[in-house]
Amino acid sequence: MTPDDIPISETRAPWIPRPPLLSVFGDGKAKKAWFKWYIQSGLLVPVQLLMLGILWLTPLTLVDRFGCLLGRLIGAQQRKSRKFARELPDRIAAINPALSSAENREAAARTWFEQQGVTHIRFGLMDRYTEGDRMRLHGVENAWPLRERDQRFIVACVHLGDWESMGNFSVASPGAHSPIGLYEPQKTNFENWMVSRKREAKNLYVFPPGMKSARHVAALMKARKTDINIFVDEVVDGQSRFPFFGRKPYKHGNLSRLAHMSKKYRMPVVPVYMLRGERPGVDIHVLPAIMPESLPEDDYEAAIKERVNAVYEPVIRDNITQWYMLKDTPLK
Structure with a gap:
């Protein structure tokens, strides 16, 4: 069995039903x-x-400046109305003590909002940011030999930088096929349509819950005919609990799924992350694979969770302003 044996329509998010027209007069949720x-x-x-059409024709440097401005305006509004926005400087200082001074944490919080503005603006334009030499791959020698040996693997990733470029990265490798993944649907039918349209164009099989x-x-x-991409810092029960940052590993979520799949199917784990540089484009970093034979059999799943955490914790700490999930990370 290969991904092409499955109708790609089955990767689409469920349609959100239309609420009653008069629900505008209901409670806050309605x-x-x-x-x-x-x-x-x-x-x-x-x-x-x-x-989107206007931005598609706009020079990328101007697109990014517009994203920064948008993020700055949204940040100013949310600092007045949203608890997470007021807590953001404290979350930054708790994760990265080097930014603990009042001036540094406030500056980092402003930069975080600017970066998230860029994230949202780039979302529908990722093909422009990854075309040609704008997609800069670092460390690909850590993964491509596995593919050349027909060794399938799990690609671990986090919501850092231009994380939506994962799809572009997945089809850029030698011997590219139809990689699969898991995702949480967006909050509106239009956003889900946009995401599905982009993924289906690349023949990406990314499945909803x-x-x-x-x-x-x-x-x-079981058929071992494809790799799988898994974001390990997704929100579970309203919070993102990865990296650990001194907390105990959470028992549920994608990190546990990754550990279980790696053990069951004896698949290496290849950590990948994206960062935004000064030039338009995306820097994609591929790190050395975590091989099953390097892990203790009697404590395999716990050991691989710690190994994956040890990879991402310093990367996210050092690039905290580009980490989308900071808003969902508990202080304790």
Whole structure:
């Protein structure tokens, strides 16, 4: 079995049903659902498509400046209304003590909002940022030999820099095939349509949650015909608990799935992360594979979790302003 044996339509997020028209007069949750369906995925769609078209024709340096400005404006508004935004300087200082002074933590918080503005602006333009020599690969010698030996592997990743370029990276390697992955759907039908459209164009099989997806992934892993991309810092129960930063490993989520799959299918784990530099484009870093034979059999899953954490914790600490999941990370 290969990914091409599965209809790619089964990778699409479930359709979010239309709420009642009069739910705009309901409680806060009902109003939010109404706004997302009728406004964000309705009235504003032509505006969003027009903006995307304009940005597609705009020089990338100007696109990034616009993203920074947008992030700055949103940050100023959220510092007044959102608890996480007010806590952001403290979260930064807790993770990176080098930024613990009041001046440094406030500056880092402002930079974080600017970087997230760039993240959102680049989201629909990733093909421009990864075309030609704008996708700069570092350390690919750590992964390509595995592919050349027909050794399938798990690609671990985090929401750092231009993490949405994972799809572009996945199809850029020698012997590229249809890699698979797991994802959490977006909050509106329009966003889900945008994501699915981009992934289907690259023949990427990235599955939403659900039992059908779990059966597909299990069958593909058993057949050993594909790699799998797994983001290990996703939100579980309202929080992102990876990296550990001194906390105990969380028992649920993608890191546990990665550890289980690696042990069950004897698959190496190749850590990958993306960073944004001064030049337009994406720097993709591929680190040495964690091989199954290097792990103790009697404590395999715990050991691989610690190894993956040891890779990403210093990278995220040193590049905290480009880490999207900072907003979902608990202080303790």
